Amino acid sequence: MKASCGADAPINDLQFIHDMIDFRVVDKDIADIVINKFRNHHWYLSEEVIPFALFSKHPLMTQELKKEMADQLLLTPIPENFRLGKPIFKKIVRDTTLTSLIGPESHSLFHILKVSTDWLSKPVEQWNSDDAFSVAEQFVRTVKVINDAAERGVK
Numbered sequence: 001m002k003a004s005c006g007a008d009a010p011i012n013d014l015q016f017i018h019d020m021i022d023f024r025v026v027d028k029d030i031a032d033i034v035i036n037k038f039r040n041h042h043w044y045l046s047e048e049v050i051p052f053a054l055f056s057k058h059p060l061m062t063q064e065l066k067k068e069m070a071d072q073l074l075l076t077p078i079p080e081n082f083r084l085g086k087p088i089f090k091k092i093v094r095d096t097t098l099t100s101l102i103g104p105e106s107h108s109l110f111h112i113l114k115v116s117t118d119w120l121s122k123p124v125e126q127w128n129s130d131d132a133f134s135v136a137e138q139f140v141r142t143v144k145v146i147n148d149a150a151e152r153g154v155k
Helices: 009-023 028-041 050-055 063-075 104-113 124-129 131-142 148-154
Strands: none
Touching: 009 028, 009 050, 050 063, 050 104, 050 131, 063 124, 104 131, 124 131
């Protein structure tokens, strides 16, 4: 039911892959088929979309994890020109974290929305009071991250 929540998409997808990697001990063939199929759907684990998780209220998205992601984003240089076209998907393994998926293109969300990222340097509990955070959060909370209608039509 929460599959369409943009803010939760990165953590949900990463957790699903981790679960499938763990499932290999039960049924390696099935787990590998699912993992290989899911490789076509890593959109929400791309550098461009990983920052959506900063706005998540998912229990796995702790303040510590959000702060770790924010710190990594602040350390990551902003590219002069953002890449256009299909995102580059990194290989996901059991120890892949949301933080490890942050890269230069992770700044594209804030660039597109034309919002400051100054709030990233503040304590997580203060983010809500920042106007730039609120603008980005509103976008992430309203964007639909799956194409249910088209998928149902194909089915």
